[in-house]
Amino acid sequence: MPIKNNNKSAAAASRTPEAESALKELFIDEIKDIYWAEKHLATALPKLIKGATSEDLKQTITTHLEETKNHVTRLESVFESIGEKATAKKCLAMEGLLNEATELLSDTDKGTEVRDVAIISAAQKVEHYEIASYGTLRTLAGTLGYNEAQSLLDETLAEEKKADSLLTGVAENYVNEAAAAETE
Ligand SMILES: [Fe+2]
Ligand SMILES: [Fe+2]
Numbered sequence: 001m002p003i004k005n006n007n008k009s010a011a012a013a014s015r016t017p018e019a020e021s022a023l024k025e026l027f028i029d030e031i032k033d034i035y036w037a038e039k040h041l042a043t044a045l046p047k048l049i050k051g052a053t054s055e056d057l058k059q060t061i062t063t064h065l066e067e068t069k070n071h072v073t074r075l076e077s078v079f080e081s082i083g084e085k086a087t088a089k090k091c092l093a094m095e096g097l098l099n100e101a102t103e104l105l106s107d108t109d110k111g112t113e114v115r116d117v118a119i120i121s122a123a124q125k126v127e128h129y130e131i132a133s134y135g136t137l138r139t140l141a142g143t144l145g146y147n148e149a150q151s152l153l154d155e156t157l158a159e160e161k162k163a164d165s166l167l168t169g170v171a172e173n174y175v176n177e178a179a180a181a182e183t184e
Contacts, residue, residue, distance in 0.1 A: 020144075027140045031078055032087050034133050037094035038071045041126060044098045048123060051105045054116050057170050061123060064163045071156050078141075081148040097126050113181075120171045127164040134160060 015023075045065040052058045079086040101122035108115035134157040141150035 030137055032089035033091045035075045036088035037091040040094055042068045048119050052116055052119050053111050057116050060166050060170055067159045074152050074156055078149045078152050082146055120167050124167050127160055130160045
């Protein structure tokens, strides 16, 4: 399949073919990494929803679970747009973040606000990882002239940022206050 939207910038035009192919290799590698990360996140988020007490928090994560499933299929479109087969490569960072989330669930008691705070903290660490990844990827896509991939990655980046700010809202408006009251 031909590579679509391959509009070269001036910087790209001056890049050596070796440098161009190294950048492309890095881009594909990172897409494989985040593809694995999103797929695993989609399997882990139901545990966080189940573990949460606040309805607000459950709802926020449930909405983001649906978005996360969309991020997986959107990445498949990214692969397709550059003529690559969708392949997942184990993401050690996401694996670690999800292991930490599981640990937080086992270290806190069911039905407590403290557990909700722990869940928000774990979820936000995941979002920040994703925001950093998609931020780099959308820029790299632009550098490589992959315009279609760039706009797909931008859509996901916007949803990750929104999810992060919604989680901040849940923490600020409700859960942190309740957790402080529990320890009084
Ligand atoms: Fe995502
Ligand atoms: Fe996310």
